[in-house]
Amino acid sequence: MNKNSLWKDAFYRLAQDKLALISILIVFLYFFVALFSGLGWIASNWSQEVGASNLAPSFDHLLGTDIFGRSVLQKVIRGTQVAMSVGAAAALIAIPIGVILGALAGYFGGWIDDFVTWLYTTFSSVPNIMLLISITLILGKGIFSVYVALGATSWVNLCRLIRGEVLKHKEREYVQAAGAIGGGHMRKLFRHILPNVSHIVIINTSMQFQTAIKSEVILSYLGLGVQGEPSWGTMIDDAKLELVRGVWWQLAGATLAMFFILLAFNILGDALRDALDPKLKGK
Amino acid sequence: MSLNNLLSVKNLTVEFQTSEGIIRAVNNISFDIPQGKTIGIVGESGSGKSVTSLAVMGLLQKPAARIPSGEIYFNGQDLLKLNEQQMRAIRGNDISMIFQEPMTSLNPVFKVGEQISEALRVHKNLSKKEAWEKAVHLMNQVGIPNPSSSAHKYPHEMSGGQKQRVMIAMAISCDPKLLIADEPTTALDVTIQKQVLELLQKLQQEYKMSMMFITHDLGVIGDIADDVVVMYRSNVVEKNHAQTIFHSATHPYTKGLLACRPKLGANPRRLLTVSDFMTESGEEKIVPVERVQVFDKEQEVKSESQILLEVDQLVTQFPIKGGLFGRTVDHFKAVDGVSFKLKKGQTLGLVGESGCGKTTLGRSILRLVEPSAGKIIYDGKDITHVYHEELRQLRKKMQIIFQDPYSSLNPRMTITDILTEPLNIHKVGANKNERFDMARELIEKVGLKSNHMSRYPHEFSGGQRQRICIARALMLRPEFVICDESVSALDVSIQAQVLNLLLDLQQEFGLTYIFISHDLSVVNFIADEVGVMYAGKIIEMDKASRIYKNAKEEYTRSLLSAIPKGLARETRP
DSSP, X not given: OOOOOHXXXXXXXXXXXXXXXXXXXXXXXXXXXXXXXXXXXXXXXXXXXXXXXXXXXXXXSTXXXXXXXXXXXXXXXXXXXXXXXXXXHHHHHHHHHHHXXXXXXXXXXXXXXXXXXXXXXXXXXXXXXXXXXHHHHHHOSSHHHHHXXXXXXXXXXXXXXXXXXXXXXXXXXXXXXXXXXXXXXHIIIIIIIHHHHHHHHHHHHHHHHHHHHHHHHHHHHTTOSOSSSOOHHHHHHHHHHHGGGTOOXXXXXXXXXXXXXXXHHHHXXXXXXXXXXXXXXXX | OOTTEEEEEEEEEEEEEETTEEEEEEEEEEEEEETTXXXXXXXXXXXXXXXXXXXXXXXXXXXXXXXEEEEEEETTEEGGGSOHHHHHHHBTTTEEEEOSOXXXXXXXXXXXXXXXXXXXXXXXXXXXXXXXXXXHHHHHHTTOSSHHHHTTOOGGGXXXXXXXXXXXXXXXXXOOSEEEEESTTTTSOHHHHHHHHHHHHHHHHHHTOEEEEEESOHHHHTTTOSEEEEEETTEEEEEEEHHHHHHSOOSHHHHHHHHHSOOSSOEESSOOOHHXXXXXXXXXXOOOHHHHOEEOTTTOOOOOXXXXXXXXXXXXXXXXXXXXXXXXXXXXXXXXXXXXXXXXXXXXXXXXXXXXXXXXHHHHHTTSSOOSEEEEEETTEEOTTOOHHHHHHHHHHEEEEOSOTTTSSOTTSOHHHHHHHXXXXXXXSSSHHHHHHHHHHHHHHTTOOGGGTTSOGGGSOHHHHHHHHHHHHHTTOOSXXXXXXXXXXXXXHHHHHHHHHHHHHHHHHTOEEEEEESOHHHHHHHOSEEEEEETTEEEEEEEHHHHTTSOOSHHHHHHHHHSOOSSOOOOOO
16 A cells, blocks of 8 residues: 555655754643643642742752742743643634635635635734734733634634635636536535645644744733733743842743744744645745 | 767766656767757657756756766867856857746746847847847747837737747847757647747748757657657657658657657547557567558448437626726627537537637536526436536536646545545445445556555656546546547647547447547547637537548638648758
8 A cells, every 4th residue: 555645745854854853842842841731740839939039040949939939940831831822722713713714715705705805804904912902901811811812813814825725726627626526515625625725724823823922922921911820921021120130030931931932833834834835945 | 079060969868866766867868969950859758858958958956967977069068067157158148948838937027028138138238228129129030010019018918829939039039059949839729839830940040040849749840850859768769860750760669659649631440559569668569450550430330329418509708807896897708609419429529729718618518617698408408507406416427527637636635535536426336345446447447557546646647647537537427528628738649548548438438528629630530520619609510521621611721731740841952
């Protein structure tokens, strides 16, 4: 049996890219840290005092302690949980909306297309951060509103891409051939066209994930994000006042944690695009 | 090396480094192009002909490609020893090239006049104004009407043939000594192809250029080449004067290539293919006498059968949007009042140039495009206005095979999935295994191996993919099949095999075909009756054997005369 599908080809291409493999490793590491933290296996006692206030990093406290004597490392880990869950939740909300609206608009055209196009142009004409702030203000502070706010803003890009690709693919002869053998709209759209545009969802999700993480940090920094939980954003906010006293470790911990995951997602996104859509390579 | 050879390729070998190891694309080939002569390089896709031309131009992708041995002498200078900068001075100046696809070779955001003058300004150091004047002069020479105003046009405002003329004007703008033409007419209609060939020939004599003409179709080359080089699987298998090649070819592959193109007159019952002349390993075979025997379609008595399809005054129009709010301002009639009758088991051929409405007619009959007026009567039943379930049932009986074997198969589905899908839709076959068996039976009928069925479309060649498309169309055992340019994208040698397959299947399953093509010789071979389409109308319709003997319409005659004869022209003094 020779199962040499396009997905497998893409996988081999990805496996040859060392940088991409390292990125995947980093993403998995963050994922498991977030998962274990969520399950309460690690950093569950983050709110407890472990030493004196504002201890510099040492062997006992790898990233030092904050003003209340809590471990900064544990706070970074809790922050990872928040960041990753926000990224995942935003993707879970954005993908179905973006894919379904984009596919319907591209395939059926007409008033459906007009409506969807109007919807996403309206959304994208408002600066993203303003939209995020207004949604969290309406829904109230807290992590749940961050999920909804990010999900509601990040489907726009995906929807636009999917619509364009579906528009291109529906004219292809293989879709016409599916019609000629008696296939209906749903078969043409879901069995034939969507598998051919699904790589866009994967590439876009990896890009969107980092946007969501960044947005969460910004919202939390502005005090609109998670409440009563450590987040990279609130840690950076705290550092504002601490830096003058030479307490740099809270800022360093949060930004480094953010730096590595954003870099990993960035590289992974590019690598995924090269692997799944070889035509775009080098452009 | 004799002095009057402009280009002399000696023992050239080109290899490509791929993930599967080293592939030898060109194997130890030698040929010469004398001053002021044209040589044709013929071979099917993958035979190494384009790689040869890229090697001459110094355009091979390095480091994937390497040239382990060989010399390419141009004007006494070994091109392979030159560095990139020296090569750039020669490329576009002394050697220039025309590509196959005029649609994508021009930059859409610049006026054509600017694009022609750009080359002149780079290589000849002309001022902007001088270059523009020269460009207009060149456009006049390549036969573009109103050159001074046409120079201000953008590429999308020109037809395919005109764009190819612009490409030729660019290629000859710096008075090249050698012009390489890589399948320059393959994407064009026959009548335009003829004009472009005549133009190239005229220019070659005027400018005293040498020309290297690459094609997969021996028929095209007969009119233009002095010498012919035949390439097969990276090797030169035969080279000689065009006259000699056409009249007494020695290599079995050349004989096969010459025989596989359908002729306008009588043909054998099944076209001869390369495999009739040589075995897989390249040894010569004796062609059985009955294979060569031509037969006259008019002599053949097909038993009178009933009418399967009747099309009455069919009109299909598309709205033209315009104005500020995109209202429909007018209609474009792609099919304009077409009527014909087709008997069971017969083949109707539809010929015409691109844009004449033949494809829309085919799609309208299948109701893939909604006709605007007229009637389609299939098997005694008016199907112009059936919908939903009834239309779905109709799809079982009527099928279509598309032109492009690359885009008509879903790249994410295996061959098994592709072939069993129609069975799933129509709930034919009791279970998965039964459907798989039905697919396997057909895949073997169309000449593929059943152990290929778990593969994906991109693992097959163009000809094999078209066989898969044919198998898919036949899965539901239709009575009626529309072949829409189904062999146009294939090399001539593959085209003959697919045409034979279509005829075999017609005989076996009693199929009725509508065969749409721009190539009259193909239609003449396969069809019982031929309809010539022009601007949405069938302007002439007759028995295939009669239409080429005494065509009544001027347009039909011009189509006929444009077909390459597949014969060498008289040697020039």
